[in-house]
Amino acid sequence: MILQKPIHDDFEFEQIYHLFTRVSGNELIFRKEGSYLYFLDQISKYLLPIMDIYAYCLVPQRFSLLICFRSQAEICRNLNIEMKDLSKNEKHKFLMQPISNLLNSYAKAYNKMFQRKGALFVDFIKREKFDDEEWLKEVYKNIHQIPVHSQAVNDISEWKYSSYKSYLDVSKPSKINRNFMLGFFENQNDFIEFHKK
Numbered sequence: 001m002i003l004q005k006p007i008h009d010d011f012e013f014e015q016i017y018h019l020f021t022r023v024s025g026n027e028l029i030f031r032k033e034g035s036y037l038y039f040l041d042q043i044s045k046y047l048l049p050i051m052d053i054y055a056y057c058l059v060p061q062r063f064s065l066l067i068c069f070r071s072q073a074e075i076c077r078n079l080n081i082e083m084k085d086l087s088k089n090e091k092h093k094f095l096m097q098p099i100s101n102l103l104n105s106y107a108k109a110y111n112k113m114f115q116r117k118g119a120l121f122v123d124f125i126k127r128e129k130f131d132d133e134e135w136l137k138e139v140y141k142n143i144h145q146i147p148v149h150s151q152a153v154n155d156i157s158e159w160k161y162s163s164y165k166s167y168l169d170v171s172k173p174s175k176i177n178r179n180f181m182l183g184f185f186e187n188q189n190d191f192i193e194f195h196k197k
Contacts, residue, residue: 009129010088011095013072016054016130018139019099022062024119030060031114036161039063039106044175046102049078050095052177057146057162064143066136068180069095099125137184141195156195167191 009017023029030036036058047053047067055066069075072091076083086094107120130136147159156164166174167182185191 009127010092011069011127012088012091012129013069013075013095016066016068016136018064018066018128018130018143019125020062020064020127021103021121021125024122027116027120028060029062029110029120030058030161035110035113038109040161042102042106046098046105048175050075050098052180053163053175054177054181055140055143055163056176057143057159057164059146059150059152059159059161061150062146064146066140066143066181068177133184137194140181141197144195164195 011017030039039058043053043056043065047065049070051067051069053065053067055064057064070078072086073083103121103125110120111117128139130139144156144162144164147153147162148156153159156162157168163174163176166172166176167178168188170178170182182191185194
């Protein structure tokens with residue numbers, strides 16, 4: 001189970017957050033392998049221009065992302081838009097819009113594919129901002145352990161739709177920014193043992 005602090009932190013540039021949500025009702029967000037792959041493609045399209053992703057896990061009923069928003073200047077360059085001064089509320093809305101676009105895009109495709117109507121996700125994406133290193137590491141580990149806690153697999157290395165395996169072989173290219181979190185571990189064995197605790 002993911003430990004939780006406040007779930008309504010406003011978004012700010014260059015800050016780390018845990019983003020998570022679940023399906024509305026008793027349906028599944030991901031019903032088949034193609035659904036997972038499509039969602040990951042949509043993450044690349046909507047989220048990578050505005051954030052680094054440190055960890056993710058997708059399971060049938062929910063998903064979790066550990067992310068860090070890029071600087072405003074970098075985001076504006078990536079999106080090819082003019083930079084301007086933003087109030088705190090405007091910053092939050094600016095950073096929230098691509099996340100909303102991701103969820104809406106996936107929900108529309110999902111509804112069309114499965115011939116359903118209505119909301120797929122709960123009303124808002126939950127989020128928590130990090131200012132504590134130990135808490136960050138704990139949530140990072142918990143994200144990778146979701147498939148075990150969900151009883152989808154017995155070992156986290158067996159689950160295909162999380163970032164855990166990406167950290168096991170850093171020689172393979174990845175859209176995950178691995179450098180930041182790997183800085184907390186002495187070596188790969190330290191990383192693996194940490195996830196077993």
